Amino acid sequence: LVSLSTYQQPCDTPLPPRTHILRDLARTNYTSAGIRSPAETPNDAMKRDSSYEEAKNETKGHMLTLSDKGLPVKGSKIDSVNMAGSSGRYGSRAKTLESDLLKLEALFDHPLYKILGPPIPQEDWLLKVKPKVKASEKSSQMWVSASQEGYEDVQWNSSSSSHPPWLRFHLGISRWQLYSHCDPNVEALTQQLATQRVVSAVQKSGGTQLKLVMSFPDYGQAMFKPMKQERDEETNYNLYYFSDFERHNAEIAAFHLDRILGYRRIPPVVGRLVDVVKEIKDITTDRKLAQTFFTSPVGNVCFYGQCSYYCSTEHAVCGRPRGLEASLAVMLPDLSLASRRSWRSPWRRSYSRSKLAKWETEADYCSTVKKTPPYDKGTRLVDFMDMVILDFLMSNMDRHHYETFEKFGNDTFLLHLDNGRAFGRHSKDERSILAPLEQCCRIRRSTWLRLRLLSLPQYRISDVLRASLSRDTLHKIAPLLAEPHLAALDRRLKTVLETVSRCQKQHRGDGEEVIYNDMAYSKDMVEQPHTAFV
Ligand SMILES: Nc1ncnc2c1ncn2[C@@H]1O[C@H](COP(=O)(O)OP(=O)(O)OP(=O)(O)O)[C@@H](O)[C@H]1O
Numbered sequence: 001l002v003s004l005s006t007y008q009q010p011c012d013t014p015l016p017p018r019t020h021i022l023r024d025l026a027r028t029n030y031t032s033a034g035i036r037s038p039a040e041t042p043n044d045a046m047k048r049d050s051s052y053e054e055a056k057n058e059t060k061g062h063m064l065t066l067s068d069k070g071l072p073v074k075g076s077k078i079d080s081v082n083m084a085g086s087s088g089r090y091g092s093r094a095k096t097l098e099s100d101l102l103k104l105e106a107l108f109d110h111p112l113y114k115i116l117g118p119p120i121p122q123e124d125w126l127l128k129v130k131p132k133v134k135a136s137e138k139s140s141q142m143w144v145s146a147s148q149e150g151y152e153d154v155q156w157n158s159s160s161s162s163h164p165p166w167l168r169f170h171l172g173i174s175r176w177q178l179y180s181h182c183d184p185n186v187e188a189l190t191q192q193l194a195t196q197r198v199v200s201a202v203q204k205s206g207g208t209q210l211k212l213v214m215s216f217p218d219y220g221q222a223m224f225k226p227m228k229q230e231r232d233e234e235t236n237y238n239l240y241y242f243s244d245f246e247r248h249n250a251e252i253a254a255f256h257l258d259r260i261l262g263y264r265r266i267p268p269v270v271g272r273l274v275d276v277v278k279e280i281k282d283i284t285t286d287r288k289l290a291q292t293f294f295t296s297p298v299g300n301v302c303f304y305g306q307c308s309y310y311c312s313t314e315h316a317v318c319g320r321p322r323g324l325e326a327s328l329a330v331m332l333p334d335l336s337l338a339s340r341r342s343w344r345s346p347w348r349r350s351y352s353r354s355k356l357a358k359w360e361t362e363a364d365y366c367s368t369v370k371k372t373p374p375y376d377k378g379t380r381l382v383d384f385m386d387m388v389i390l391d392f393l394m395s396n397m398d399r400h401h402y403e404t405f406e407k408f409g410n411d412t413f414l415l416h417l418d419n420g421r422a423f424g425r426h427s428k429d430e431r432s433i434l435a436p437l438e439q440c441c442r443i444r445r446s447t448w449l450r451l452r453l454l455s456l457p458q459y460r461i462s463d464v465l466r467a468s469l470s471r472d473t474l475h476k477i478a479p480l481l482a483e484p485h486l487a488a489l490d491r492r493l494k495t496v497l498e499t500v501s502r503c504q505k506q507h508r509g510d511g512e513e514v515i516y517n518d519m520a521y522s523k524d525m526v527e528q529p530h531t532a533f534v
């Protein structure tokens with residue numbers, strides 16, 4: 001118990017240790033933890049759950065926090081129907097955003113999100129601030145202000161309090177994550193992305209679809225992807241995944257989902273209503289881009305840019321008449337400072353309308369992959385499974401490659417970049433995305449436990465994602481994910497957990513471990529006798 005509190009991150013006052021929640025997550029067989037029978041009321045399910053009282057008490061605490069922050073809080077007493085919330089299918093339709101927000105707050109307060117690894121050694125930070133430079137070298141130092149038009153004078157020094165949020169973000173990237181769970185800078189960073197004045201907007205080369213790089217007065221930069229279709233439009237069934245449009249809301253939702261899963265491997269993304277005239281056309285120095293602006297027959301300002309697909313008048317993106325929804329992702333450190341390596345996915349789709357890929361035909365495909373570097377050592381295989389689970393949940397079939405930071409070699413997290421083709425269909429679950437998990441039967445213990453947590457009514461994945469997305473500025477215009485997409489998440493999460501259960505049954509007694517224990521250093525968090533079960 002003592003060791004649990006020492007492993008918690010210092011961002012909050014320590015919570016009372018709750019080892020029994022972890023123990024229950026590991027022990028309960030999935031069907032009773034995750035799904036309740038339709039006959040059961042939410043209340044019954046909550047009462048049956050051992051962590052109910054705890055969640056309730058905790059929620060009470062958070063009620064205060066929320067009202068302290070000036071957020072509306074309904075009533076003074078906990079309404080347990082509301083808390084169980086959101087499952088209109090099971091009775092009461094009483095569903096409030098407040099109760100979803102409480103769930104999200106409770107989730108992020110859970111010990112499973114506060115597991116600290118060993119301290120981070122110097123070499124495990126991606127970048128570091130150069131030590132003091134001699135006055136003679138100063139003139140060539142990067143951070144001396146160039147006083148360019150539209151940009152602020154730079155007054156940063158080696159003290160982090162003088163750094164703008166984007167720089168803090170870059171300096172906070174480590175071997176295993178892009179930012180830490182409690183990092184207060186993420187809020188500052190997203191706030192800025194959503195509101196800062198745009199100083200420059202130019203096309204980003206590479207990739208197949210139109211995107212821009214926007215720059216801000218503090219020298220921060222973001223990757224801009226425009227809205228191309230209505231949020232609730234489902235991808236045409238006759239379209240192959242590789243011809244699918246990218247969706248700005250998918251980029252935004254992927255960031256939130258990745259964070260909810262506890263990965264933190266997607267650079268922060270926000271939504272923003274961009275004035276295509278003031279914030280792109282009038283300020284761009286990109287002549288090729290400027291040439292593609294036109295006014296549509298109904299008076300909307302449109303542009304299409306230059307790219308290898310969908311960059312033509314027929315596929316122009318248009319403001320209404322000037323406001324255009326877009327996603328803005330914070331840029332990673334420049335490649336000259338932190339080069340990245342691109343890896344071809346072993347389960348890459350064939351990208352042909354007629355050919356099948358090897359993994360679709362070879363029965364024992366995973367055993368080959370498991371023997372092939374870098375999947376044969378370290379955490380690469382389970383890191384890959386983490387990504388597969390994210391992709392299955394949001395139905396992203398387009399993960400042909402993934403990237404890592406060169407500096408960290410093979411022992412590092414995988415960047416989950418380019419999520420624009422996720423959340424295209426809610427009425428279909430694309431089982432083939434889960435093939436790697438089905439074929440390899442391997443999953444990180446911490447991931448598995450968090451997934452189980454997210455299947456409990458008081459932390460339900462759809463509810464916490466709905467809550468998280470409600471904080472984005474575009475939520476004012478319309479919810480970023482339509483309800484059927486959120487409902488699909490609950491269904492797909494169940495499928496992932498069932499797949500793991502099936503794997504466990506399949507490998508019981510054959511010596512093959514399904515659960516990869518990445519929590520060895522925090523083994524005191526879960527009581528020993530039960531670890532034997534998993
Ligand atoms: N936040 C980011 N910061 C820096 N570079 C990024 C970021 N996101 C993506 N990139 C880089 O930009 C490239 C293109 O981005 P992305 O894959 O999102 O666009 P795309 O048009 O969908 O490309 P493709 O059609 O090849 O899939 C990526 O390969 C990646 O290396």
Ligand SMILES: [Mn+2]
Pocket residue numbers: 398418420
């Ligand atoms: Mn793409």
